[in-house]
Amino acid sequence: MTRTTRSFKTLITLCIVTLALYQLAGCGGGGGTGSAAPTGVLKLSITDKPSDNYNSVVVAISEVRAVPAGMDNAADNDPGLPVVAHFNTPKVIDVMQLQFIQQALGEITLPAGSYSQIRLILAPNPNGQGQAPVNYLTLKTDPSTLIPLKTPSGQQSGLKILGPLQVKPGVTNAVAIDFDPNTAIVQRSNGDYNLKPTGIRLIQMASVLTQYGTIGGTVSATFKDFSSATVSIKRRGAVNDTDPIAAGRIFSSYTSGKWQAPFTAFVPPSTQTISYKAFVSANGFKLYSSVAVPVVQGQLTDLSQINLQPAP
Secondary structure (H helix, E strand, O other), X not given: OOOOEOOOEEEEEEEEEOOOOOOOOOOOOOOXXXXXXXXXXXXXXXXXXXXOOXXXXXXXXXXXXXXXXXXXXXXXXXXOOOEEEEEEEEEEEEHHHOEOOOEEEEEEEEEOEEEEEEEEEEOXXXXXXXXXXXXXXXXXXXXXXXXXXXXHHHHHOOEEEEEEEEEXXXXXXXXXXXXXXXXXXXXXXXXXXXXXXXXXXXXXXXXXOOOOEEEEEEEEEOOOOOOEEEEEEEEEEOXXXXXXXXXXXXXXXXXXXXXXEEEEEEEOOOOOOEEEEEEEEOOOEOOEXXXXXXXXXXXXEEEEEEEOOEOX
């Protein structure tokens, strides 16, 4: 099952009313009142982390939809899937140009409740001979050659970014869709580059950040597949919060003789009194807790390899 992958980090940031089993102090917002069903505002932006191998990674986004729980297999055009953003002319974005920058994409008011996916619908690459692809990448070793990024599900059924998400009224939070280098882009033996939606993660943050650094690492297990795990980041110091400031679910793949899943979390820079700790929980494994670490604006704090230990 070993896969050959290339390296880059991309994420799409969503600001929504409380998400994914956590209730965070957020950036404000309101829910419905009276007899009307409660709602919350979702704000969408995109940002990126640099790549060692890619000069550009370009996607053409036609639409972004949220998928309520129980509608996982609904068609992209199902009226029950709220449209976060729609572009009559696809929004073409080179995500590699957005290092530690958030570019706004859209905003929507959503009913409060459970959501199982965020779905990205991409414009199809043209089939005509000699026509340039609209979803593509270029390598740093050959920046002039456009290599089509094959996204078969991106047009037929949308790229399904798995939750779960719990949207609650009254508090606005941020969520990042992280295109991970080791799991989201896969180079096939025939030379094709495929976008693998199960390698893309949702990361919850306390708010949309104008300034931030990152905490990252790779969660691994040697003797047992952890399938998925929850990574959460908590503040330590003057503000000793019990709720995560960032959290998300990661999915493992078997590579180099072990089950692995990299992660990245986006948090405000540390101060003299505030640092961060990372926690990793997975069924059948002991809870992992890191030492407290600082985070610098525009830089990665790398926790390196995190080895999960089986529970007694």
